[in-house]
Amino acid sequence: MFGFFESPYRVLKLSHASLLGGLIMLVVGVILAYGIDAHLTLPELVAAHALTILGPTAIKLGYVMRLVGFNRLRLEQNGHAA
Numbered sequence: 001m002f003g004f005f006e007s008p009y010r011v012l013k014l015s016h017a018s019l020l021g022g023l024i025m026l027v028v029g030v031i032l033a034y035g036i037d038a039h040l041t042l043p044e045l046v047a048a049h050a051l052t053i054l055g056p057t058a059i060k061l062g063y064v065m066r067l068v069g070f071n072r073l074r075l076e077q078n079g080h081a082a
Contacts (some may be wrong), residue, residue, distance in 0.1 A: 024055075028055075
């Protein structure tokens with residue numbers, strides 16, 4: 001499992017997927033929770049509001065992974081051991 005995170009390219013790929021997924025979750029959650037909330041049942045509304053929390057969380061995690069991946073790439077290019 002930890003070997004997966006050793007490659008900066010895999011970390012960058014995962015970070016981009018997390019950033020995109022988080023953005024999609026946030027947009028869908030906002031549209032559902034605040035745009036068409038009158039047409040949703042209570043469990044659907046709770047799930048929509050959960051998306052507005054989980055989306056930014058995924059964005060933040062993806063951004064940190066992106067920073068780590070770019071930092072590791074920079075260190076590899078400069079010849080430093082990570």
